Amino acid sequence: MALVRLPAVRLPALGQRVPDGIEGRDPEYIRRILPRLWLAFELYFRAEVDGFENVPDEPVLFVGNHSGGASVPDTWLFLLAYNTYFTVEGRPLIGLAHRIITDTPLIGDLARKFGMVKAGPHRAREVLDQGANVLVYPGGDVEALRPTRDRNRIMFDGRKGFLKLAHDAGVKIVPVVATGGQETVYIFNDGRKTAQALGFDKYLRIKSVPITLSFPWGFLPGGLPHVPFPAKIRMQVLPPIDLQEKFGSDPDWDEAYDYVTSTMQVALSSLAARTILPVLG
């Protein structure tokens, strides 16, 4: 039995990386590793994902809150759940990821094979126009590295690009909320001021450098890919939001931002209320 064998990553020849785009997604590779990933996520995170019946059969922009520092286990879980619900041959899901993920050797190649591409508004539009669904996390590293005390808060840091993307592309937003991911790493403070003071926001596009506790790094300023602590992860896919229908052809972006984040906050707080004990679920 090969149930506990780790997913085999067939790396390209030295210097040759998996393409960054829909062409980099490898359905056969996804099919091969799905059962093992499913087992790992079920055992380690006791994962639950609900609400896929809300997804319309047309290209959509999934907008999520994500957690867990640089390892973002809820992102992997969503990719896994999506590919099993809609099947590998169904509409492909392309996730936009921070360069710290896509540029990391091994993890970056694994991510690209699974359908992740480096974040950027033009890439997202290109992929939507190709008929794929796109997954974005507007909060980026600020959200993934938010303090543990704010683990059940939507924190998009005022970023509205995702709204303009969905509106211009004429696609609906499908919000996705998740709890538990921020219990896989401990983050003690808001690291935005530190990132600014060190110039990381300008030169590395890293907007947050908090003090974190993770395995195997221990205490560390900032977040590096790590082995997540086990935790219960729950995800909920919400009904779609049609920005054109709700806010017209010339939306007030602040109003649209407040509405989307408010809708997600309500769902996230309700999901969090299902937690009896943090970590255990």
Next chain:
Amino acid sequence: MATTARETVVVRRPYDVVAKVATDPGVMLPLVAGLGRFQFIRDAGDGTEEWDMFLDIGAIHVGGRVQVVSESSTMRWHSLRGTRHSMLVEVSDHPAGAEVSMAMTVQLGGLVMGRLAERLARSIAGRHLIAGLEQLRHHLEYGPTE
């Protein structure tokens, strides 16, 4: 032994509008108990109402029959049977509109295990209060959730 969970939320709507909704048990109890079950029992005729209200927490149901008293800026209830608890909802003015606070006090028996259970109950109640307050805020700012 008793323990109290308290949470607040700012609602960007006029104080009068918020107070009217937040002190209406017909609106507020379904929002707070949205993750469990609730049922109107009777109007007691003395300005109070009786409701059954339960939160589903894993395998157990926390709550029971409560007597609700509403005033202009507060609503309070206490248990008549079931889990011994009380709740206070208060609405106050805020520069952005109104602030709603909810405080739930739960009483559980026992010494060591009672204290442990109360600690757990406080964090569970806190998360339910946040969920209820967020539902209330969204309901007032954007209308009922779909």
